[in-house]
Amino acid sequence: MNRQEQFARIIHYFPAFTADQIALLNRLDLLYGDWNSKINLISRKDIHQLYLHHVLHALAIAKVITFVPHTMVLDLGTGGGFPGIPLAIAFPEVQFHLVDAIGKKIKAVQAIAMELGLSNVTVICRREESLEQAYDFVVGRAVSNLETFYKWSKSKIAKEQKNSLPNGMLYLTGQPTTLPACMQLYALQLFFQETFFKEKCLVYAAAPPDKTF
Numbered sequence: 001m002n003r004q005e006q007f008a009r010i011i012h013y014f015p016a017f018t019a020d021q022i023a024l025l026n027r028l029d030l031l032y033g034d035w036n037s038k039i040n041l042i043s044r045k046d047i048h049q050l051y052l053h054h055v056l057h058a059l060a061i062a063k064v065i066t067f068v069p070h071t072m073v074l075d076l077g078t079g080g081g082f083p084g085i086p087l088a089i090a091f092p093e094v095q096f097h098l099v100d101a102i103g104k105k106i107k108a109v110q111a112i113a114m115e116l117g118l119s120n121v122t123v124i125c126r127r128e129e130s131l132e133q134a135y136d137f138v139v140g141r142a143v144s145n146l147e148t149f150y151k152w153s154k155s156k157i158a159k160e161q162k163n164s165l166p167n168g169m170l171y172l173t174g175q176p177t178t179l180p181a182c183m184q185l186y187a188l189q190l191f192f193q194e195t196f197f198k199e200k201c202l203v204y205a206a207a208p209p210d211k212t213f
Contacts (some may be wrong), residue, residue, distance in 0.1 A: 001194075003029060006051035013192060014059065014090070024089045024116050026197055028055060031115055035108045041080030052196055057172060058083030061139060061203050062090050063191040065165050069093035074135040074156060076128055077143035081109040087139070088113070088121045099124045099131065104130060128167070134158035141172040147180070157207035168206035175199050182208060 001009075010025060011017065029050055036047050036048070044114045046053055056069075061083055067073065071094045078098040094126030098113075100106050103125050110123040138153035153169040161167055179185055183205040188197040 001049070001052060003048070005049055006049065006056070008179060009192075009194065010056055010059070013056065014062070017090070018153075021089055021092075024036075024118075025051075025055065025086070027116060028085070028112075031112050035112065039104050039108055041105060041108055049196075050175055052194060054080075054082050055086045056192065057188075057197075057200065058086040058141065059081060059090060060172060060186075060188050060197075060200075061170050064170065064186055064202055064204065065137075065163060067091045067094045067137070068162055070095070071136045071137065071163060072133075072134065072158070073097070074099060074133075074138045074153075076138050076140045076149070076152060076156075078109060078123075079105055079141075079143075081112060083141050084119070084121065085109070087110060088118050089116070095120050097121070097122045097124060097133070097135070099126055099127065099128065101127045109168060125147070128152045128156075131156060136161075136163060136167045137170055138168075139170045139172075142174075146171065146173055146176050146183075146203060150180075150183075154207050165204065166206040168204060171203045171205075173201055173203060175201055176203065179203070180205075182206070 002066050036042055045049040069127045073096045078084050078100045084096045106125040113121040149171055157167045186202040188200040
């Protein structure tokens, strides 16, 4: 699928995007292509599938929840800015903190966010255990195994609720072999028909009251 076809799929699945949002998404190809020539934000063999494998994949979270304005979202282990950058475009009134311990990737993500004028994005170079702020949701994509990511996330989730889903973790991953009872799985083929999403899932888990796994 070429670039135009991939981009058309995003518009197809998200017809409510405004002209400004579409324009910002359209700029991602050039920005990521430029930065990827300098550092490895995305696999070189995969950069030509940016919109399908990365942008649309990140936007799967928007199929499960519509964040209300002023929601605070932590993108933990953001890497090249996914899922945080596409979500920040989709939800301009939501605050996103994109965190990763790899400085060169964070530098690139910061530059991309600035080029796009995403005032709702804060980029932080830090390890997860040093984060002290609480968030409504912690999101991530293929950062670690499911149980580990949940353990990292649960202590960072705020108690005050404002969204349709209770505060918690939203994690993009492959098909897990087992799923703890506290978690809910959404197969991405429920939302997207492309073959790439056949084995892809979104796992949601609310933070338990005692913050234990």
